[in-house]
Amino acid sequence: MEPSASRTVATPQVDRKFHVLVGVTGSVAALKLPLLVSKLLDVPGMWKCRSDPVLHIELRRWADLMLVAPLDANTLGKVASGICDNLLTCVIRAWDRNKPLLFCPAMNTAMWEHPVTAQQVGQLKAFGYTEVPCVAKKLVCGDQGLGAMAEVETIVDKVKEVLSHHCGIQQS
Numbered sequence: 001m002e003p004s005a006s007r008t009v010a011t012p013q014v015d016r017k018f019h020v021l022v023g024v025t026g027s028v029a030a031l032k033l034p035l036l037v038s039k040l041l042d043v044p045g046m047w048k049c050r051s052d053p054v055l056h057i058e059l060r061r062w063a064d065l066m067l068v069a070p071l072d073a074n075t076l077g078k079v080a081s082g083i084c085d086n087l088l089t090c091v092i093r094a095w096d097r098n099k100p101l102l103f104c105p106a107m108n109t110a111m112w113e114h115p116v117t118a119q120q121v122g123q124l125k126a127f128g129y130t131e132v133p134c135v136a137k138k139l140v141c142g143d144q145g146l147g148a149m150a151e152v153e154t155i156v157d158k159v160k161e162v163l164s165h166h167c168g169i170q171q172s
C-alpha cells in the first residue's frame with residue numbers, strides 16, 4: 001500500500017510510546033544485539049511490539065530515533081557517500097534529519113585506523129548524526145586496540161539522554 005501523502009509526522013508527547021528503530025550491520029559486535037534490545041525495552045515509554053518489515057519510508061515515519069549498532073566499516077562507507085542498496089541504508093538515506101540518529105562504529109583496529117574511517121565518521125557527524133564512539137579492548141579476532149563497539153550500557157544511556165532531550169521521556 002502506498003503511504004498516505006496527507007499523513008503528518010506526529011509530535012512526540014511525553015505520554016505516548018516511543019519508537020526506536022535499530023539498524024544492525026555485519027560487525028561481530030552484532031552478537032550484543034539481544035542484550036542491547038533487551039536493555040532498550042527497559043527504557044520507560046519504549047514501544048514493545050515488533051512488526052514485519054515495511055517500506056523504508058514507513059520506517060522513517062514510524063521511528064522517533066534511529067540507532068545503528070553496530071555500524072560496520074562497509075555500511076559506514078555507504079552512508080557517508082549516500083549509497084542506499086538495502087533496507088537499512090535506504091532508511092538512513094530517507095531519514096528525517098530533525099530526528100536523532102545515533103551510530104556505534106565497530107570494526108577491527110586496522111580498519112578503524114585507516115584514514116578513510118575518520119573522514120567518514122566526520123561526514124556522518126556533519127549530517128547531524130551522533131557518534132557513540134568505539135572503545136579499545138581485546139577484540140573478538142584477538143587483536144587489542146580501538147574499534148570495539150561501545151558498551152551496551154553506554155549506548156542505552158546515550159539513547160535515553162537523546163530521547164529525553166528530543167522527545168521529553170523521563171530518565172529512570
Ligand SMILES: Cc1cc2nc3c(=O)[nH]c(=O)nc-3n(C[C@H](O)[C@H](O)[C@H](O)COP(=O)(O)O)c2cc1C
Nearest residue numbers: 024025026027028029072073074075106107108111
Ligand atoms: C565473523 C565476521 C565478523 C566481522 N566483523 C566485522 C566488524 O566488526 N566490523 C566491520 O566493519 N566488518 C566486519 N566484518 C565484515 C563485514 O561483515 C562485511 O564488510 C560485510 O560486507 C558488511 O555488510 P553490511 O555492512 O551490509 O552488513 C565481519 C565479517 C565476518 C565474517
